[in-house]
Every structure is written in C-alpha cells, then in structure tokens.
Amino acid sequence: xxxxxxxxxxxxxxxxxxxxxxxxxxxxxxxxxxxxxxxxxxxxxxxxxxxxxxxxxxxxxxxxxxxxxxxxxxxxxxxxxxxxxxxxxxxxxxxxxxxxxxxxxxxxxxxxxxxxxxxxxxxxxxxxxxxxxxxxxxxxxxxxxxxxxxxxxxxxxxxxxxxxxxxxxxxxxxxxxxxxxxxxxxxxxxxxxxxxxxxxxxxxxxxxxxxxxxxxxxxxxxxxxxxxxxxxxxxxxxxxxxxxxxxxxxxxxxxxxxxxxxxxxxxxxxxxxxxxxxxxxxxxxxxxxxxxxxxxxxxxxxxxxxxxxxxxxxxxxxxxxxxxxxxxxxxxxxxxxxxxxxxxxxxxxxxxxxxxxxxxxxxxxxxxxxxxxxxxxxxxxxxxxxxxxxxxxxxxxxxxxxxxxxxxxxxxxxxxxxxxxxxxxxxxxxxxxxxxxxxxxxxxxxxxxxxxxxxxxxxxxxxxxxxxxxxxxxxxxxxxxxxxxxxxxxxxxxxxxxxxxxxxxxxxxxxxxxxxxxxxxxxxxxxxxxxxxxxxxxxxxxxxxxxxxxxxxxxxxxx
Amino acid sequence: xxxxxxxxxxxxxxxxxxxxxxxxxxxxxxxxxxxxxxxxxxxxxxxxxxxxxxxxxxxxxxxxxxxxxxxxxxxxxxxxxxxxxxxxxxxxxxxxxxxxxxxxxxxxxxxxxxxxxxxxxxxxxxxxxxxxxxxxxxxxxxxxxxxxxxxxxxxxxxxxxxxxxxxxxxxxxxx
Numbered sequence: 064x065x066x067x068x069x070x071x072x073x074x075x076x077x078x079x080x081x082x083x084x085x086x087x088x089x090x091x092x093x094x095x096x097x098x099x100x101x102x103x104x105x106x107x108x109x110x111x112x113x114x115x116x117x118x119x120x121x122x123x124x125x126x127x128x129x130x131x132x133x134x135x136x137x138x139x140x141x142x143x144x145x146x147x148x149x150x151x152x153x154x155x156x157x158x159x160x161x162x163x164x165x166x167x168x169x170x171x172x173x174x175x176x177x178x179x180x181x182x183x184x185x186x187x188x189x190x191x192x193x194x195x196x197x198x199x200x201x202x203x204x205x206x207x208x209x210x211x212x213x214x215x216x217x218x219x220x221x222x223x224x225x226x227x228x229x230x231x232x233x234x235x236x237x238x239x240x241x242x243x244x245x246x247x248x249x250x251x252x253x254x255x256x257x258x259x260x261x262x263x264x265x266x267x268x269x270x271x272x273x274x275x276x277x278x279x280x281x282x283x284x285x286x287x288x289x290x291x292x293x294x295x296x297x298x299x300x301x302x303x304x305x306x307x308x309x310x311x312x313x314x315x316x317x318x319x320x321x322x323x324x325x326x327x328x329x330x331x332x333x334x335x336x337x338x339x340x341x342x343x344x345x346x347x348x349x350x351x352x353x354x355x356x357x358x359x360x361x362x363x364x365x366x367x368x369x370x371x372x373x374x375x376x377x378x379x380x381x382x383x384x385x386x387x388x389x390x391x392x393x394x395x396x397x398x399x400x401x402x403x404x405x406x407x408x409x410x411x412x413x414x415x416x417x418x419x420x421x422x423x424x425x426x427x428x429x430x431x432x433x434x435x436x437x438x439x440x441x442x443x444x445x446x447x448x449x450x451x452x453x454x455x456x457x458x459x460x461x462x463x464x465x466x467x468x469x470x471x472x473x474x475x476x477x478x479x480x481x482x483x484x485x486x487x488x489x490x491x492x493x494x495x496x497x498x499x500x501x502x503x504x505x506x507x508x509x510x511x512x513x514x515x516x517x518x519x520x521x522x523x524x525x526x527x528x529x530x531x532x533x534x535x536x537x538x539x540x541x542x543x544x545x546x547x548x549x550x551x552x553x554x555x556x557x558x559x560x561x562x563x564x565x566x567x568x569x570x571x572x573x574x575x576x577x578x579x580x581x582x583x584x585x586x587x588x589x590x591x592x593x594x595x596x597x598x599x600x601x602x603x604x605x606x607x608x609x610x611x612x613x614x615x616x617x618x619x620x621x622x
Numbered sequence: 623x624x625x626x627x628x629x630x631x632x633x634x635x636x637x638x639x640x641x642x643x644x645x646x647x648x649x650x651x652x653x654x655x656x657x658x659x660x661x662x663x664x665x666x667x668x669x670x671x672x673x674x675x676x677x678x679x680x681x682x683x684x685x686x687x688x689x690x691x692x693x694x695x696x697x698x699x700x701x702x703x704x705x706x707x708x709x710x711x712x713x714x715x716x717x718x719x720x721x722x723x724x725x726x727x728x729x730x731x732x733x734x735x736x737x738x739x740x741x742x743x744x745x746x747x748x749x750x751x752x753x754x755x756x757x758x759x760x761x762x763x764x765x766x767x768x769x770x771x772x773x774x775x776x777x778x779x780x781x782x783x784x785x786x787x788x789x790x791x792x793x794x795x796x797x
Contacts, residue, residue, distance in 0.1 A: 126631055162656050162756065197649040201642035208634055301641065304648040322748050375669045375747065438726050455728045463699045467736070470694035473725060 073230070083109025086226055088233030102617055103236045105587055110217035129202075129209040138206055142199045149190030152182055156189070159313060197301070204297045207290050215287045222280060227270035229574045229585075237574075237585030239596055240617040241603070241610060245582045252606060259602040260573070276573040283589065285565020292558030299550035310544035313405060317412050317534035321366070321381075324542050328372055329400065330381050334362040336407055336538035359404050361389040361538040365397055389540065399544050406539035413475055416500040417530040418523040420445040420484075431530060436475045436500070448486035448521070451493070455480050459499070459508060477504045484521065498523045500531075571595050582608075585617075592618070656756035662770050663688070664754040668721065668744035671731055676719065676744055685716050685793035686766040687786070690757055692723035693733045698761040700780035702737045705763075708786045709741040716790055718742075723760065724749050765789045767796060 069077040075086035082092055082104055090103060103109070112130065119127060128134055152175055155167050171179035171188060182188055190196050235242065246252035249272055257267045257274070265276040303309045314322055316333035323330050339358040343351050366381035387395035395402040414437070419430040429446030436457075443450040459479035461471040471477075478500055485493040497513045499505045511518045525531060569591050575584040584603075588595040596615045603610050657663065667677045689705055691698035702720075709718045718741040722730050727745070734743055746752055755762070762777040763786075773796070774789060 122631055122635065125635065192649050194646050194649045197645050198642075201638070201645055205638045205642070208638070212630065212634065298641070301645040304645060323750070325750060325753070373667060374675060375667055375745075376673060376675050439728065441728065452728055454732045455726065457725075457729075458694065461694070461696075463696050465699075467699075469696070469699065470729070473692060473694050473723060 078111040080111030081109065082106075082111075083233065084230065085110065085221065087228070087230040088226070089230035090232060090236070101236070102238045103233065105237075107214055107218045108221035110221045112213045112217060126209060126213075129206045130213040132210060135203070135206040135210055138199060138203045142196070142203060145190055145196050145199060148187050149196075152179060152188065154188060154191065156192070192304075197304075200297055200301065204294055204301075207294050207297070211287050211290045215284075218283065222283065225275065225277075227268045227275040227574075228273035228576060229275075231576065231578060231583060234574050234576065234583045234585035236617075237587050238592055238618050239586040239588075239599060239615050241582070241584040241599075241608075241615055243582055243608065243610075245577050245580050246607060249577060252608075256602065256606040259605045263598060263602060265571075265573070273576045274574070277571070279568040279570050282564055282568035283570045285561045285563070285568075287561070288564060289558045289561025292554045292556070292561055294554070295557060296551055296554030299547040299554055302550065303545065303547045308544075308546040310400075310542065312542050313539055314542060315406075315408075315537050315539045316361075317414075317537045319414065319534055320537075323368075323379075324400075327400070328368045329384075329397075330366040330368060330379070331395075331402060331540065331542075332364040332366065333538050333540075334364060336361045336536040338407060338409070338536070359390065359407060359538075361404055361540065363387055363389050363395050363402060363540070365395060365400075365402070394543075399546055401543045401545075403541040403543065404538070405541040408537045408539075409535065410537070412534045412537070413478065413500060414532040414534050416525050416532070418498070418500075418525045420448055420450070421522045421524050423520055423522055428526075431526075434480065434500070436478050439480070443482075446486075448484055448489075450482045450484050450496075453481045453483050453495070459504065477501060477507075479504070479508070482523075484517070488520070496521070496523070500525070566590075569594065571598070573599065586615075592616075656758070657764070657772060657775070659774060660771055663764060663766055663772060664751075666721075666744075666751045666754065668746065668751060671727070671734060671743045671745070674742075676742060681717050682770060683768050685768050685790075686764075687716060687718045687790070688764040688766060689718070689720045690723060690752060690755070690760060690762045691720055692725055692760060693729050694725075695723075695760040697778065697780035699733070699737075701761060701782075702733075702739060704781055704783040704786060706737065706739050706741065707783055708790060711787075712790050712794075713741065715794060719744055721746055721751060723752060765793055767793065 069079055069081055069091065071077060071084035071087060071089055071091060073084060073087040073089065075084055077085050077091060083090055088109070090109075152171065155161070158167075158170070161167055161170055167188060168180065168183050171183040173179075175182065186193055234240070253269065253272065253274060257269070257276075260267050260276045263278070265278045267274065267276045269275075310326070312325060314324065314331065316322055316331065318333060318335050321330055321332040337358070337360045338356055339360075341355040341357045345357075346353070346355060363386070364383055365385040365387075367384045368379045369382050370380040371377040372379050385395060385397045387393075389395050389402055389404050391404055394404075415433060415435045417431040417433050419428040420432070421428050427446070429448060430443075432443040432445050432450065434443075439452055439455060441452050443452075456468065456470045456477075456479040457473050458471040458476040459468070460477055461469045463469045480498045480500075482496045482498060483493040484496050485491075494517050495514075496517055497508075497510060499508060499510050504510075569588050571586065571588045573584065573586040575582060577583075584599075586595055586599055593612075596612045599615055600610055600612045663678065665678050667675060670676055687705070687708075689701075691702065693699065705718065705720070712718075720739065720741060720743045722743055722745055724746045730743060730745070755764070759777040761780075762775060763781060764772055765774045765776075767773050773793060776785070776789075
C-alpha cells in the first residue's frame with residue numbers, strides 16, 4: 064500500500080480516507096485536486112468513514128463488508144426475493160390441523176401437485192422461519208447498525224466542529240457558488256447579509272471577514288433515526304421467535320363452559336354464544352333464501368387463577384378480570400392476550416338433567432335429583448329412596464371384545480346411567496336401574512325392557528324442558544399473544560419520524576470569504592438545490608448584491 | 623479515540639453474534655409439535671384415581687411406560703390386562719402409569735376395578751395433557767428412558783404382553 068499523506072497544507076492531520084480536510088475543507092484526494100472546476104464530493108462532509116482503514120484485520124474486514132451500501136442493497140434484494148417466494152403457496156404456519164412434516168408434504172402434493180412437492184421439499188413452505196431468511200434479516204440488521212455508525216459518527220464530528228473560514232477551493236467548488244467584486248463597505252454589507260440570513264432562521268458565525276451560516280442541521284440525523292426505528296422493528300420481529308413472546312392457539316367452549324388457556328394462568332368462560340342470520344329482506348336478490356350469518360358473538364369472561372393453579376387435586380381459585388362480547392374484529396384483550404372469534408358449532412350438547420323419581424303405584428314424585436352428564440355425583444337422595452351411581456356411559460351402545468358394554472365415544476351422544484336403587488319394598492342390595500336422559504335413547508335401547516324388575520314400580524322422569532340444561536352452541540376462540548407488537552409499532556413510529564425529519568427539512572450551509580477584493584460565496588444543501596439557490600438569491604438581493612438564481616448554479620459548468 | 627473505536631466495533635459485532643446466533647439457532651431448532659422418538663416428554667401434574675397428585679418431575683431417573691387410554695376405545699380395553707401383568711412383573715424397576723382420556727371418575731374406576739388394574743391411573747382434564755403429548759390415536763403407549771426421552775411409542779393396536787416385555791427389557795438394558 065502506498066503511503067498516503069493526509070496532512071493538509073493548513074497543518075491539520077486528517078485520518079486516512081479523508082476527502083476534504085477536516086479543518087479547512089481543502090480537497091485532499093488527488094483526483095479531486097486535479098480537476099479544480101468540478102464540484103466537490105460533500106458526502107459526510109468529506110470525512111473518512113470508519114471502515115476506511117489501512118491494514119485491516121479480520122474484524123475490520125467484517126466491519127467493512129457490512130458498512131457497504133452495495134452489500135446492504137444486495138441483502139435487501141435477496142430478502143425480497145425470499146419473501147416473495149414464500150407467497151407462492153400458503154405457508155405451513157397457516158394450517159392449524161396439520162402438524163408433521165409428512166402431513167405437510169402430502170398436503171402440498173395433493174393440493175398443488177409436483178410443484179407443491181418441490182415447493183415443500185425446498186423448504187419454501189416455511190420461508191419466514193427458515194435459517195437463511197432469519198439469517199438475511201440478521202445481516203440486514205447488522206448492515207443497518209454498521210452502515211449508520213460508520214457514517215453518523217464522522218458526520219457528527221464534522222458538523223459539531225465546523226470552521227468558519229474555509230479554504231477558497233472548498234467554497235468555489237460547492238454546487239451553489241457566487242463570486243464577484245466585494246461591496247463597498249465589507250463589514251456593513253456583512254451585517255446586512257447576516258440580518259437577511261437570520262430572518263430566514265439561519266444561525267450565523269463570523270470570523271473576521273469570513274462568515275458561515277447554517278440551518279436545519281437536525282435533518283441530517285433523519286436517516287439515522289429511521290435506521291434506529293428499523294433496527295427496533297427487526298429486533299421485534301426476531302423477538303417473535305421467543306416462545307414466551309408469541310402464542311397462537313384455539314379453544315372450543317360450549318355455552319357455560321370454562322377452560323384454562325393452556326400454558327397460562329388464565330381461564331376463559333363462554334357464557335353464551337349466539338349467531339344471527341340475515342333475514343331475507345336484508346339480503347340482495349341473488350342471495351335470497353340462502354343462510355348468511357350476520358353476527359357471531361361470544362359472551363366471554365376471562366378469569367385469572369389466583370390459587371391452587373398448579374394443584375390438580377383442588378379447584379383453582381378464579382378471579383374475573385374481564386368481561387367482553389367477542390365479535391369479528393372485536394377481540395377480548397387483556398394484558399397482551401387477545402381472544403378472537405374463530406369458529407362455532409351448533410350441535411347441541413346435553414349438560415345436565417333433573418329428573419324426579421316417580422312411584423308408579425301411588426303416583427308420588429320424589430326429587431328432583433340433579434344429574435350432571437359430564438361429572439355426576441355418586442349418590443342421590445329422592446324421598447325414601449337412595450340412588451347410587453354404579454356406572455355411566457357417555458355414548459352407550461358399544462360392546463368390547465369380551466362382550467362388556469362400553470361407550471362408543473367420549474362425547475355425550477347417548478348418555479346412560481346405571482343406578483342401584485335402595486328403598487322401601489326393594490331388595491336389601493337394591494335393584495339396578497338404567498336411565499337414559501334422552502328420550503330417543505330410551506326407546507332405542509329399550510329402557511323399560513332393561514329395567515323390567517322395576518318397570519311397574521319406579522321411573523326416573525324429566526318433567527318439562529326447564530329441568531334440562533343444554534349447551535346449544537360451542538364457540539371456538541383463537542387465543543393470541545404477540546408481545547413483540549408494541550415494539551414493532553414503536554420501531555415503525557421512530558422510522559416514520561426519521562423519514563419526516565430527513566425529507567421535509569433540508570440542511571443548508573453558506574460560507575463566504577473575501578480575497579483581494581473578491582467576494583467568494585459557496586452554499587451546500589443535502590437536498591433541493593433549487594430551494595437553496597432561490598433562498599440565497601433573495602437574501603443577497605436584500606443585502607444589495609443583485610444576482611439571478613441561474614448565476615448561482617455551479618453545476619452547469621461541469622456538464 | 624482509537625481504543626473507543628475498537629471497543630465499539632467489538633461491542634456491535636458481539637451483539638450481532640448473540641442476537642443473530644440466537645435467532646438463527648431458534649430457526650434451526652424448531653421443536654416438533656408432536657412427540658417423536660428421542661424427544662423429551664412434556665411435564666404434567668395430574669390427579670390419580672386415589673386422589674393423590676402425580677408430578678412427572680418425580681419420575682425422573684427411572685424408565686417409564688405411559689399409556690393413554692379410554693373406556694370408549696376397544697384396543698385400550700383389550701390391552702389393559704397385558705399392561706397390568708407387566709406391571710406386576712416389573713413394577714419395582716419401571717414406572718407404569720395410565721393416563722385416562724378426560725373421562726369421569728365413575729366410568730374410569732368401574733373399568734379399573736373390572737380389570738383389576740393396580741398401577742396408578744391419572745385423570746387428564748379437558749384433554750390438556752393429551753394435547754401436550756400431541757396424541758393422534760388411541761391407545762398410545764410411550765416407552766420413556768430414565769432421562770425422560772422417548773425410546774419408542776406404539777399406538778392403535780392393542781399391545782401384547784410380549785411386545786411390552788421386550789420394550790421393558792430394552793429400557794432396562796439401557797439404564
């Protein structure tokens with residue numbers, strides 16, 4: 064490597080890679096020096112970037128790689144391509160009933176043919192969770208941090224210790240330049256010009272007969288602020304991978320049912336689910352006569368468990384924390400937890416019956432007894448009779464390989480209760496009585512034939528529908544938690560703030576000096592040269608120097 | 623200044639390594655939603671038929687057989703005597719538990735009495751444990767190594783005594 068002399072003629076020692084002297088602004092790089100007519104490269108005020116360093120070691124090389132904007136652009140392009148590929152077919156995460164890789168492979172094959180199979184085999188069905196996609200996001204984040212640091216620190220340094228008196232070449236090689244004979248009274252003109260500048264909200268510094276004015280420096284921080292926002296955004300997205308930060312599960316609750324939300328201390332109760340349909344008058348002509356749901360509503364209560372939460376032998380102590388009607392787009396939300404309406408089923412389910420025991424000979428009624436279908440008590444008192452529950456079937460009608468009666472399923476499709484009844488005029492060991500709460504099952508399984516010993520004496524009978532408790536509907540709720548969302552929004556907010564600062568304000572600076580009766584004025588802005596030229600022309604005209612906007616344009620000379 | 627600059631570089635790169643490493647690591651290791659051979663069994667804490675509370679943490683260090691069953695499932699009913707006789711034979715070397723599929727006490731205790739089951743039968747509630755284990759068929763029997771990792775799982779068909787015995791022997795051989 065050639066030895067690079069970075070000492071400026073003003074005596075300032077600059078770091079390697081400096082374009083314009085940190086002190087006086089004189090061009091330091093040969094190729095800029097040799098063409099004195101061309102405008103100066105003013106990026107980062109000519110400061111050396113962090114990564115520009117002689118004898119880089121491994122860490123420096125990594126740093127330099129990530130500090131490159133070209134690399135950043137490539138990373139973004141690759142990420143966009145990856146993200147786009149993930150949208151060709153639905154992602155695996157959108158299916159709730161498929162679990163294993165094999166099930167997914169079969170699904171993609173069945174649904175999308177060979178293309179689907181290839182898609183799944185390439186792992187494109189889970190792009191956003193893949194190591195390479197996450198890796199790209201991590202690299203973009205790294206690039207954001209390093210690119211920013213690499214530029215913002217030198218820029219900050221340059222802008223916070225600016226020299227008022229700049230090198231003549233620095234001034235005459237700006238993109239907005241004026242050179243002309245000096246006004247009659249140099250100092251009086253400077254005072255006047257300073258007034259004009261201040262009116263336009265410039266801050267003005269003077270050093271003898273040199274002047275510097277500046278405004279809206281903060282807009283230079285816009286891009287870096289928006290990068291901070293993006294970094295927070297990215298970190299939040301990566302944070303969603305932390306299991307405790309993210310939850311997505313489904314709970315089905317019958318009317319009146321309470322269930323624990325798995326892996327939390329919360330319980331949710333569905334008090335009542337209702338579904339409303341559009342009436343025919345409300346529907347357009349083409350849809351008349353069809354069933355169109357208008358509203359799904361789950362009256363839900365959220366409880367927090369305060370005691371006995373981990374002891375399955377005790378009933379948990381629940382405290383109500385929120386009550387809410389869950390509807391489409393109106394989830395129940397509590398401390399980051401959201402419960403959305405997801406699905407329903409309108410197959411009614413028998414919850415309990417309260418039959419009376421009828422003495423068929425006298426017509427006398429005893430009871431009623433309360434019989435819960437899912438969790439019945441073991442003994443019941445009905446007048447002089449005692450009923451002991453001996454066995455119970457949820458879905459009566461099956462027999463196992465040894466011929467024993469069994470439930471066909473665990474759903475209460477055809478509940479059957481087998482009691483031993485003891486009491487007056489009954490054998491000492493009691494008499495067996497089979498009870499089917501559903502009328503249809505009584506007939507189907509022949510309750511009276513099964514109970515032939517008691518059929519003329521006793522009967523369990525439900526009197527009126529008020530003694531039957533039925534859950535009409537089951538509501539399926541989607542329970543979600545996304546603790547990363549507040550950070551995503553914060554990041555997005557900071558990003559927008561940075562964008563606004565950077566876009567709607569321009570950093571403008573003006574330098575001037577006198578040399579041998581010549582006034583040299585240069586001005587620089589990071590955006591909108593036209594605005595700067597117009598503003599400068601107005602201010603100069605006010606101070607007594609007639610100048611047109613066109614004359615201030617230094618760029619045309621280089622075209 | 624020089625030292626600060628170096629320090630900043632190292633801090634930033636270290637942060638990238640930690641955060642990025644964690645994120646990429648997470649994406650590589652996605653726990654299987656269903657329990658397979660070699661995966662650890664989930665924790666559970668359930669009430670047994672006798673009212674005692676069983677915590678899975680207490681089972682560590684001993685090979686274990688976990689049988690999920692229900693009275694409504696014919697093969698479950700069929701294999702129960704085989705499980706019981708293996709329990710009688712190996713009960714002091716192997717932990718055997720049956721987890722009932724969220725049925726009620728009357729139903730369960732009747733069947734247990736009929737068959738004469740003496741190993742602990744635990745009640746699942748609201749299918750929570752069953753879901754944690756990612757059960758897809760009944761019965762499902764997990765043969766678990768002393769370190770809590772699944773050696774093998776069998777499901778669907780009723781187990782024969784010989785089938786269970788050979789697995790128990792394998793479990794005992796590795797421990």
